[in-house]
Amino acid sequence: MNLTAMSLLYVIIISIAFIIISMVSRRKLKESYASYFLADRSISGLVNGLAGMSCYLSEFLFLGMTGAVYVIKFPFMGILYEFAISIAVFLFLLAPYIRRSGYYTLIDLFYDCYGREAAVLSCIVTLWFCMVFFIGQMKALGVTLEFMLGVPYGLAVIIGGIVLIAYTVIGGMYGVTYNQFIQGAIMLAGILIPLLYIMRSFGLTQWWNPITGYAELTPFMREMGFFEIQETAKYYVSTALVGLGALAGPHVFSIAARGRSSGEVRSAVSWMTFFIGLVYSCAMGCAFVGSYWASTVGIERSKADYVLFMMTKQLCPDEITGLLLAGGLCAAISTLSALVLFASTVIVHDLYSKMLKRRKSVSANLMRLATAMLGIICVVLALRPPMLLVTPILWGWELLASAFVPSLVATYWWKKTSKPGVLASIAVGAILTALTQKWSGPIIKVPFYGALIALPSSTITLIAISLLTRRVNERLKIDQWHGWKRYEEWRYNEKVLPLMFLAFSAMLLIYALII
Amino acid sequence: MKSRLKKTYVKELIATIMFTLAALLLMIPIAAIWPQSANFEVLGLPFHYIYYVIAMLLIAPLLCFAYTKIMRGVEVEIEREER
Numbered sequence: 191m192n193l194t195a196m197s198l199l200y201v202i203i204i205s206i207a208f209i210i211i212s213m214v215s216r217r218k219l220k221e222s223y224a225s226y227f228l229a230d231r232s233i234s235g236l237v238n239g240l241a242g243m244s245c246y247l248s249e250f251l252f253l254g255m256t257g258a259v260y261v262i263k264f265p266f267m268g269i270l271y272e273f274a275i276s277i278a279v280f281l282f283l284l285a286p287y288i289r290r291s292g293y294y295t296l297i298d299l300f301y302d303c304y305g306r307e308a309a310v311l312s313c314i315v316t317l318w319f320c321m322v323f324f325i326g327q328m329k330a331l332g333v334t335l336e337f338m339l340g341v342p343y344g345l346a347v348i349i350g351g352i353v354l355i356a357y358t359v360i361g362g363m364y365g366v367t368y369n370q371f372i373q374g375a376i377m378l379a380g381i382l383i384p385l386l387y388i389m390r391s392f393g394l395t396q397w398w399n400p401i402t403g404y405a406e407l408t409p410f411m412r413e414m415g416f417f418e419i420q421e422t423a424k425y426y427v428s429t430a431l432v433g434l435g436a437l438a439g440p441h442v443f444s445i446a447a448r449g450r451s452s453g454e455v456r457s458a459v460s461w462m463t464f465f466i467g468l469v470y471s472c473a474m475g476c477a478f479v480g481s482y483w484a485s486t487v488g489i490e491r492s493k494a495d496y497v498l499f500m501m502t503k504q505l506c507p508d509e510i511t512g513l514l515l516a517g518g519l520c521a522a523i524s525t526l527s528a529l530v531l532f533a534s535t536v537i538v539h540d541l542y543s544k545m546l547k548r549r550k551s552v553s554a555n556l557m558r559l560a561t562a563m564l565g566i567i568c569v570v571l572a573l574r575p576p577m578l579l580v581t582p583i584l585w586g587w588e589l590l591a592s593a594f595v596p597s598l599v600a601t602y603w604w605k606k607t608s609k610p611g612v613l614a615s616i617a618v619g620a621i622l623t624a625l626t627q628k629w630s631g632p633i634i635k636v637p638f639y640g641a642l643i644a645l646p647s648s649t650i651t652l653i654a655i656s657l658l659t660r661r662v663n664e665r666l667k668i669d670q671w672h673g674w675k676r677y678e679e680w681r682y683n684e685k686v687l688p689l690m691f692l693a694f695s696a697m698l699l700i701y702a703l704i705i
Numbered sequence: 706m707k708s709r710l711k712k713t714y715v716k717e718l719i720a721t722i723m724f725t726l727a728a729l730l731l732m733i734p735i736a737a738i739w740p741q742s743a744n745f746e747v748l749g750l751p752f753h754y755i756y757y758v759i760a761m762l763l764i765a766p767l768l769c770f771a772y773t774k775i776m777r778g779v780e781v782e783i784e785r786e787e788r
Binding site: 423676 | 710711714717718721722724725728729731732733734736737738740743746748749750751753754755757758760761762763765766768769770772773776777780783784787
């Protein structure tokens with residue numbers, strides 16, 4: 191059986207499995223938002239952890255990472271590393287409180303706490319982020335299917351779109367979560383097994399060790415300058431701030447919101463951190479051996495995106511190459527399904543039902559229709575995608591970090607957070623992120639990512655204005671969200687800590703602008 | 706009564722701040738702080754490279770599981786104090 195036949199078999203099996211899982215999960219669905227959009231908030235720790243990993247990690251890990259590392263070398267690994275660790279920060283500052291507060295989305299939270307203006311602002315930014323991510327993931331899904339099935343790109347996008355829409359609409363969040371659990375397992379196998387096989391075919395003595403088994407190649411990689419540190423500390427600090435965007439990631443919010451309890455959510459995010467570490471470590475191994483192989487074979491930089499596929503195709507049997515492609519397919523489709531469902535939650539629950547007050551006219555069919563329409567939009571947008579998507583996607587994460595992270599953390603931890611403070615912080619974060627982008631025409635010329643300016647400025651704005659103005663919601667439910675039954679004014683009402691954050695942000699801003 | 710409530714609250718606050726600071730520090734790669742880390746090897750790989758692997762695979766999950774355990778204790782205390 192050749193690679194195309196093998197890949198076709200994988201695609202058929204996987205697609206049928208996704209739809210069957212969704213059909214079985216459908217039995218649990220009830221006619222409510224919580225059921226369709228959040229699986230009745232019933233997902234247990236380990237399942238949510240593995241499902242969360244597959245939802246968080248994108249196709250980039252399979253399609254682009256090895257190529258990017260081959261071209262940019264070691265410094266590129268830092269960005270992915272920072273995104274992996276930021277999930278721990280999400281656990282410490284937000285995850286259990288998101289679950290306890292019971293909100294569906296960040297927009298839902300901001301609407302109740304700070305009113306319509308904050309909700310509209312956050313809705314615009316979030317939907318823009320979803321759209322950029324949709325196009326990126328859908329393009330990756332199309333490219334993978336094109337490679338697997340040997341069909342034109344447009345047809346590949348349509349096939350992927352049909353599978354995605356079918357299982358998301360049928361099973362709602364139940365179907366999406368249980369499928370993500372399976373997709374996570376396939377992703378893990380899809381990156382681990384090819385890596386081991388490739389290391390074995392290189393004749394490495396520790397081929398069975400995916401974590402450090404490729405260390406024998408270190409002298410060669412040193413010679414080709416793979417480990418050189420070309421970037422400054424400022425580059426690493428600014429990319430770490432971009433990584434904090436994960437705290438406000440729409441699909442990351444859903445992972446916390448769908449958990450069974452705050453304790454289960456903590457456990458889920460802990461498992462998720464472990465699984466992300468495991469898959470990233472294997473992906474780093476793939477990028478390492480891929481860079482070695484591409485250098486020895488002499489692959490052109492313009493074909494860097496396909497290094498991992500080309501290497502696997504040359505060194506592994508078709509069954510294993512098919513498994514790698516299946517892992518990539520799962521990575522794209524799991525993130526896409528979560529984002530499609532998230533965007534339909536925003537449209538049906540936040541916009542239509544809450545802001546336009548049409549709660550009574552919402553039915554399960556409307557929820558399904560919204561999901562299907564968004565899936566179709568996703569397919570149409572991806573039919574003619576832009577060439578380079580890494581920059582807008584990184585820009586999207588930076589925007590989330592600068593515009594939302596300070597307000598989101600303060601909403602769950604600080605009673606003095608006021609509506610003017612939040613509105614100003616979101617506006618300052620978004621505007622400065624836009625102004626400091628090299629690719630969109632720089633107005634403020636900075637030789638690094640704008641997050642180093644935008645995030646501290648947004649934090650300073652939030653704290654300063656909140657201290658100077660009165661909060662609207664006199665009895666913010668922060669006590670309840672942290673598990674306290676009785677309200678106490680002194681709790682989560684510090685002044686010293688926010689002032690320390692303000693001073694730290696000011697120092698960071700000075701570091702960005704002067705040093 | 707109030708002092709006990711405050712003690713539990715401060716415990717929650719300190720645990721969260723310490724763990725968050727640890728994770729934020731971990732987020733900044735060792736190469737940014739100590740560029741010479743590229744010059745020596747651990748387990749056959751340059752230290753600034755293996756640092757990523759150890760941090761992602763061991764330190765970050767350990768921090769998460771330890772924090773989960775500590776917060777479970779804090780939440781039991783909160784429930785007891787509020788009764």
